[in-house]
Amino acid sequence: MNKKIPPLHSLTWLWCSLFAYSVLFGLLQKLLSSVPGLPEGIVLLLSCAVASAIPLLWSSLVSGEAPHFSSQKASLGTLVFLISVALSGNLAVMVLTPVLERVWNLVGFTAQAAAVGEEIATPLLAIYICIVGPVLEELIYRGVVLRRLLPGGARQAILLSALCFGLMHHDLYQGLSAFWCGLIFGYAALHYGLGTSIGLHIAGNSIAVALPLLRQAGTPGALATLALVFVSVVIAVTGGIRLLLKRRGRKRERSQAGGSSGVWSNPALWMLLAFDTVYLVVASFTHR
16 A cells, blocks of 8 residues: 655644643743642643644644544454563663763762652642553554554654654653563554553553562562563563564565655754753752
């Protein structure tokens, strides 16, 4: 099936709208967090709700038609495998964090202070992390960005939407986890629909919120955490091996690379990536 490559100007609108989203998101968080007596949950809810409307509405209006995702339903086994892969990636980031911190410490910096802590989330913050954030982010990065990039190739669309998603978090360790999960959510949205990626995102964030509660539950909580980690890694590894063996027996499909050069040569995309990268570095790294 022939797919039309999105016009350059439509992608320019997309990158500009995401740039506006990123700038406004950062500004709102800075401004609202400085208001005395305003709970953190309300700050995040307000900033996300207002800022996310810009790229969602703006780029959808000017982008024209975009390919639809597959309507294929994901089996329970597939869902368990995908969430296990996402959790295993987050675990890898946690393991990698002390190693990276040693490197930053050698030059007198740390990125640990900017990362999300292990404290128990307030009820409002939990609502944002578990429901509001995942729904809005999936609508933006998979519902709008991924779909608009699909005509240039599925792999490129998943990679670039995940990269934008990771950088937008403006936090090194959160960004690494978000990039990895963005790849998983992009694959899920493309093959099983946007509802599946939203569900996986909600499940992953809910588990992240529940982990500090488990750690405070003493020995039973620690055992439950270890069991969750062990099972996730085993499922991810065994499922990944099976997937590789299956693909080995098949003929490799040709990737649709048409239009990729037009995507990467767009100045608006590089403006967005540069801003988010600089913001991430400035927001993450502090002198020890």
